[in-house]
Amino acid sequence: MAYDAHGKGLPADLGAPAFVDGWRNRAILVGLIFSAIAVVLAFMGQSLDPEHLGWDHFLRAWVLGLMLTFGFAVGGQALLMVQYCSGGKYGLLLRRPLEAMSGTLLLVVLYWLVPVIFMRRLYLWAKFSDAEAAFKAGLITQMQEHCIEFKRPMLNPADYIWVSLVCFAIWAYYAWRLNALSLKRDAEGSERTPYWIKKFENISGIGIVIYALTMTAVSIYWVMSMDVTWFSTVYGLLYLVEQGFQVLAFAIIVAIALSKAEPFKTLLRQREQHDLGKLAFAFVMLNIYLNFGQFLIIWSGNLPNEINWYLDRIRGHWGVIITLDFIFHWLVPFTMLLSRDIKRNKKRLTRVCQFMVFAVAFNQFWLIEPNFKDAARNLHFSWGILEYAAVPVAMTAFWVAYFCIKLRSRPLVQVNDPHLKEILEPEHAHA
Amino acid sequence: MPAREGIYGLLAEFETPGDLVRAARQSYQDGWRRLDCYTPFPLEEAAEAIGFHRDKVPLLCLLGGLLGGAAMFGLETWISVIAFPINVAGRPTYSWPAFIVPAYEWTILWAGLSAAFGMLALCGLPSLYHPLFNAPNFRDGATTDKFFLCLEALDPKFDVAEARAYLETMGPVSVVEVEY
Numbered sequence: 001m002a003y004d005a006h007g008k009g010l011p012a013d014l015g016a017p018a019f020v021d022g023w024r025n026r027a028i029l030v031g032l033i034f035s036a037i038a039v040v041l042a043f044m045g046q047s048l049d050p051e052h053l054g055w056d057h058f059l060r061a062w063v064l065g066l067m068l069t070f071g072f073a074v075g076g077q078a079l080l081m082v083q084y085c086s087g088g089k090y091g092l093l094l095r096r097p098l099e100a101m102s103g104t105l106l107l108v109v110l111y112w113l114v115p116v117i118f119m120r121r122l123y124l125w126a127k128f129s130d131a132e133a134a135f136k137a138g139l140i141t142q143m144q145e146h147c148i149e150f151k152r153p154m155l156n157p158a159d160y161i162w163v164s165l166v167c168f169a170i171w172a173y174y175a176w177r178l179n180a181l182s183l184k185r186d187a188e189g190s191e192r193t194p195y196w197i198k199k200f201e202n203i204s205g206i207g208i209v210i211y212a213l214t215m216t217a218v219s220i221y222w223v224m225s226m227d228v229t230w231f232s233t234v235y236g237l238l239y240l241v242e243q244g245f246q247v248l249a250f251a252i253i254v255a256i257a258l259s260k261a262e263p264f265k266t267l268l269r270q271r272e273q274h275d276l277g278k279l280a281f282a283f284v285m286l287n288i289y290l291n292f293g294q295f296l297i298i299w300s301g302n303l304p305n306e307i308n309w310y311l312d313r314i315r316g317h318w319g320v321i322i323t324l325d326f327i328f329h330w331l332v333p334f335t336m337l338l339s340r341d342i343k344r345n346k347k348r349l350t351r352v353c354q355f356m357v358f359a360v361a362f363n364q365f366w367l368i369e370p371n372f373k374d375a376a377r378n379l380h381f382s383w384g385i386l387e388y389a390a391v392p393v394a395m396t397a398f399w400v401a402y403f404c405i406k407l408r409s410r411p412l413v414q415v416n417d418p419h420l421k422e423i424l425e426p427e428h429a430h431a
Numbered sequence: 432m433p434a435r436e437g438i439y440g441l442l443a444e445f446e447t448p449g450d451l452v453r454a455a456r457q458s459y460q461d462g463w464r465r466l467d468c469y470t471p472f473p474l475e476e477a478a479e480a481i482g483f484h485r486d487k488v489p490l491l492c493l494l495g496g497l498l499g500g501a502a503m504f505g506l507e508t509w510i511s512v513i514a515f516p517i518n519v520a521g522r523p524t525y526s527w528p529a530f531i532v533p534a535y536e537w538t539i540l541w542a543g544l545s546a547a548f549g550m551l552a553l554c555g556l557p558s559l560y561h562p563l564f565n566a567p568n569f570r571d572g573a574t575t576d577k578f579f580l581c582l583e584a585l586d587p588k589f590d591v592a593e594a595r596a597y598l599e600t601m602g603p604v605s606v607v608e609v610e611y
Contacts, residue, residue, distance in 0.1 A: 292531065299528050302520065 024404035031397035045384030057384030065395030075243025076101025081204035226371035277343030316377035465586035495545025500538035
């Protein structure tokens with residue numbers, strides 16, 4: 001029986017299909033439209049809202065967009081390294097999309113320059129170099145004054161900048177190295193594959209540890225320090241899992257969208273798609289586990305220096321947002337991804353993954369906006385708050401365009417991957 | 432149920448999963464309905480090939496999970512609110528965040544147990560006897576490295592000579608008659 005000889009071949013052209021350029025153009029268009037909306041909203045917020053915080057909201061929403069695109073770029077690099085260490089078939093499918101994500105770091109650096117320039121509008125510790133005077137003038141509470149002074153050695157503009165720059169340099173190094181070596185591996189025969197597997201494993205193992213440390217540092221500086229009084233030791237991990245969540249969701253969307261044409265049409269079999277869905281499900285569980293764990297510990301402790309962070313985000317109608325966050329971020333993906341049929345259906349899995357990316361942004365809104373005095377325990381409508389729906393969309397759209405360019409720049413398949421033979425075998429269902 | 436006698440079915444042995452799946456699919460297409468595949472590891476395509484339909488294991492799992500979660504949450508609520516209310520640092524007696532973790536654990540536990548035991552029950556296990564174990568090659572290889580397709584005598588199409596000839600056309604390693 002010549003069953004095993006039924007294996008399919010790969011097409012001659014392994015590059016990303018031409019319609020990726022169409023995605024790029026569409027993303028740029030969306031980015032431009034939403035940029036215009038964002039600017040209009042900022043002016044409206046500045047003039048029509050009673051608080052006149054239009055541009056402040058623009059900046060806060062910018063941080064959301066920064067965290068989202070940063071999550072794709074650096075999280076993509078992290079998942080790439082995790083795959084190199086764990087091995088597995090999904091590497092063959094996701095390697096090039098993940099490499100393309102990790103190659104977009106430059107745009108994230110550019111995005112980051114905005115909060116650097118407008119630091120004083122976002123961070124109390126940057127705004128008040130003399131915290132005592134600010135307290136006496138009634139601008140901040142005594143707790144904030146104490147925390148600003150106490151945390152000054154870490155939370156100050158110079159440290160913020162150089163720590164971020166060091167982290168960017170490390171990620172840039174890893175992104176460059178992983179991307180360059182991967183092309184070098186492409187150029188060599190399959191007899192060298194064992195060497196490369198070991199090589200990537202050695203680079204990635206230490207890389208994952210460094211990623212976890214740098215990611216923690218940056219998430220503390222960029223987001224957590226917006227509230228100077230609060231701290232949580234699990235904060236870096238929360239972002240780490242969040243990045244795994246969004247990166248996997250995005251990578252699945254890309255892989256399924258690419259499967260309309262070769263080579264992914266052949267490569268993305270139903271079985272591997274099902275496996276990717278299961279992996280995404282694991283991240284959904286891990287995410288709620290850490291988030292609820294943090295809440296339960298702080299709720300149990302009920303200490304005045306911790307619990308206020310949650311009260312800022314529950315009272316004054318924020319309870320509606322956190323309830324929706326729970327539904328969007330956990331309940332919906334959890335129940336959907338439980339289903340075998342949805343995981344095996346291209347269209348439905350794409351929908352679920354798109355929803356997951358939206359849920360990540362929604363969760364960031366809940367994390368970022370209540371840090372500010374005007375919004376803490378007081379969720380209310382203003383034109384400015386609509387920036388959260390405009391700025392991150394524009395920033396992510398431009399990021400997607402950059403991602404598409406990177407995706408087009410190299411073949412989508414690594415032909416000397418040891419899993420290629422297996423993945424090219426037809427599923428028995430098609431035999 | 433009266434003791435059955437005579438032929439249970441014809442058992443064809445195959446070398447590879449692919450051979451088995453193609454034979455199974457062919458048989459199903461040719462109208463066989465009382466047939467079954469036996470493989471040493473789960474082979475989803477084989478199940479699909481013989482017209483596998485949905486079973487009730489997911490439903491049992493869901494019900495078990497929901498009942499387990501509700502039972503533990505209810506127990507905790509009953510203890511903390513009615514049976515033995517204590518003031519813990521001024522918190523309300525009904526402090527649901529603290530109840531979540533055990534309730535979640537019970538959800539998992541009962542979902543898992545319901546799925547496992549539900550699956551066994553729906554399969555008719557434990558069973559003390561099955562005629563297929565009369566076939567020596569089945570006894571030796573069904574759980575290690577051999578793939579079997581059994582056309583059962585209950586199928587209206589079944590005729591020993593014809594069914595044997597039919598199975599022979601699909602290139603099996605062997606075809607044996609299995610008695611009840």
